[in-house]
Amino acid sequence: MRDEQLLALLTERPGEYISGEEISRRMAVSRTAIWKGINRLKEQGYEFESVTRKGYRLTRYPDRFDEVSLRMRMNEVTSWGQPLHLFPSVGSTQDIARALAEEGAPEGTLVIAEEQTSGRGRQGRRWHSPPGRGIWMSLIMRPVQPLQYTPQLTLLAAVAVCRALRSVSNLDIGIKWPNDLLIDGRKVCGILVESAAEDGYVRHAIAGIGIDVNLAAEDLPEELQTIATSLRMESGGEPLDRTLVAAAVVQELEAMYQLYSEQGFAAIAALWEALAFSIGQHLTVHTPQGVIHGTATGLGNNGELLLQQEDGRILPVYSGEIHL
Amino acid sequence: MRDEQLLALLTERPGEYISGEEISRRMAVSRTAIWKGINRLKEQGYEFESVTRKGYRLTRYPDRFDEVSLRMRMNEVTSWGQPLHLFPSVGSTQDIARALAEEGAPEGTLVIAEEQTSGRGRQGRRWHSPPGRGIWMSLIMRPVQPLQYTPQLTLLAAVAVCRALRSVSNLDIGIKWPNDLLIDGRKVCGILVESAAEDGYVRHAIAGIGIDVNLAAEDLPEELQTIATSLRMESGGEPLDRTLVAAAVVQELEAMYQLYSEQGFAAIAALWEALAFSIGQHLTVHTPQGVIHGTATGLGNNGELLLQQEDGRILPVYSGEIHL
Numbered sequence: 001m002r003d004e005q006l007l008a009l010l011t012e013r014p015g016e017y018i019s020g021e022e023i024s025r026r027m028a029v030s031r032t033a034i035w036k037g038i039n040r041l042k043e044q045g046y047e048f049e050s051v052t053r054k055g056y057r058l059t060r061y062p063d064r065f066d067e068v069s070l071r072m073r074m075n076e077v078t079s080w081g082q083p084l085h086l087f088p089s090v091g092s093t094q095d096i097a098r099a100l101a102e103e104g105a106p107e108g109t110l111v112i113a114e115e116q117t118s119g120r121g122r123q124g125r126r127w128h129s130p131p132g133r134g135i136w137m138s139l140i141m142r143p144v145q146p147l148q149y150t151p152q153l154t155l156l157a158a159v160a161v162c163r164a165l166r167s168v169s170n171l172d173i174g175i176k177w178p179n180d181l182l183i184d185g186r187k188v189c190g191i192l193v194e195s196a197a198e199d200g201y202v203r204h205a206i207a208g209i210g211i212d213v214n215l216a217a218e219d220l221p222e223e224l225q226t227i228a229t230s231l232r233m234e235s236g237g238e239p240l241d242r243t244l245v246a247a248a249v250v251q252e253l254e255a256m257y258q259l260y261s262e263q264g265f266a267a268i269a270a271l272w273e274a275l276a277f278s279i280g281q282h283l284t285v286h287t288p289q290g291v292i293h294g295t296a297t298g299l300g301n302n303g304e305l306l307l308q309q310e311d312g313r314i315l316p317v318y319s320g321e322i323h324l
Numbered sequence: 325m326r327d328e329q330l331l332a333l334l335t336e337r338p339g340e341y342i343s344g345e346e347i348s349r350r351m352a353v354s355r356t357a358i359w360k361g362i363n364r365l366k367e368q369g370y371e372f373e374s375v376t377r378k379g380y381r382l383t384r385y386p387d388r389f390d391e392v393s394l395r396m397r398m399n400e401v402t403s404w405g406q407p408l409h410l411f412p413s414v415g416s417t418q419d420i421a422r423a424l425a426e427e428g429a430p431e432g433t434l435v436i437a438e439e440q441t442s443g444r445g446r447q448g449r450r451w452h453s454p455p456g457r458g459i460w461m462s463l464i465m466r467p468v469q470p471l472q473y474t475p476q477l478t479l480l481a482a483v484a485v486c487r488a489l490r491s492v493s494n495l496d497i498g499i500k501w502p503n504d505l506l507i508d509g510r511k512v513c514g515i516l517v518e519s520a521a522e523d524g525y526v527r528h529a530i531a532g533i534g535i536d537v538n539l540a541a542e543d544l545p546e547e548l549q550t551i552a553t554s555l556r557m558e559s560g561g562e563p564l565d566r567t568l569v570a571a572a573v574v575q576e577l578e579a580m581y582q583l584y585s586e587q588g589f590a591a592i593a594a595l596w597e598a599l600a601f602s603i604g605q606h607l608t609v610h611t612p613q614g615v616i617h618g619t620a621t622g623l624g625n626n627g628e629l630l631l632q633q634e635d636g637r638i639l640p641v642y643s644g645e646i647h648l
Contacts, residue, residue: 123525146475146643147475147642148471148472148642150472151470151523151524154523154524178524179523192523195520196520197520197521198447198516198517199478199517200627200628200642200643201447288468288525289468304470318471318472318525319470319471
């Protein structure tokens, strides 16, 4: 009996029990073999509830990525995610990815860490990245395009990660401009695209993605309690397999990048607008140039947010923070 | 007698002798005092020819910057150039400036080195930076503007440095798109603007500037003999004061940046076009997307070169190498 098959069965219906009888029938193995398989999975860090007559229910995924499984899963769904650099603990995956990019690491190179001790968010803010509960990763892209299109990659990353998380969780996740992902107003994922350019030429762009996957309320520091959440908290406490989530995210990033290369930014902008909360709403935006108010009407050609003023004028906003 | 005054007199008419009698009269000092002053300057690395009845002629500037004079001169002409970091020898001033910028160094921060052991040019090429003969420097800018305008800074830097070098040398120096400076087809200065961005927001842009000031033909490696030159070689062998040149360049950079902030890119583009060799010429451009041919008609709104095709279409070129 392959443990991967057993695990696939046990994760088929998250939160539900699966009976020993069903496993035995579908895998054509003895109850003793199942029991041994369950024990091997427990040694890897999985936890199960077992209840007489109901069967087994997966209650916890290992708090460490299994590097072999992660590589295998990535390879199954995407040509990105390799080379893959997995670390137990780092300062910031962005800094490691940038150093790799400067040394010539190819497009698709992925850095994942179990923990970041100085994870970075947008505009110099810290990103809380406790061990084993989230996905803290950075992906290197090398778009061959003029520098001025680079901000479009920020929107592209938001669309890709949002699509991936919606598909693995069935939660109603939306985008807050430019690239925060929210569930019911609470942040479940932050994205930061950092780029380096030489004259008009992009050297590399690195998408830093922080996803609160299995964090419990008690994993969140006081100041994040009311503004952050996790996929697990929003799924009634059921944990998700971080390996599957990470692979799904990289898969969607590659797919959206492909779409972007073939059909241009308009295709991405349409997907973004469909997933965004802020379109049609009256917003206050804090920009480096000052505070702007207006009604969001959509995206401009370069990914800027278009804000309609009271006098009807449309103002483009290139960077800033939205206050709804 | 202040040595600075003596030096000012001796550099007033480059290449010409100035008589002891004239110095004595204009500074109201004795011939002995002049002789002592000349000796003090020699100790600092200046060299003079002295010919009976003709007087003194400055033949060489010190091969080391005097840090105090450099700071004083900078302060006289520009509010940029501070903090100033002067190094005898570094790998690359760009790398040092980038590290300083990441740590929060302010706009105007300047890194100068007597020598670079791994100076970088555009597109990963090496930049020959021998000790004491050139100006190898990097300047930190922090433009508060959308990322897509960043390529304009490349053109701005070319205009500023070109204007400064023309004013200190009286040589006919022009710009080859986007930012090489040439005299009679030979390169006298290379400029590289590297930028780092977060989403749509520019963190910093660093102008790396390498100027062949006092290099002699024998300072150039074999492969550069026919394609590079120096201000000194083009001025009949007369050396220039690197301190004055460096200060003039930073002064013009600040002035052009100010003009850009107040009047926008159109003002810079007009100056650029007036100094550029390639406008009106039929060009071959090697771009990351492939080879393009056409007649250069000017600059577009973002600093891209506009190439008119045979069928009349105008093609924008964002980065690449021109072959005339």
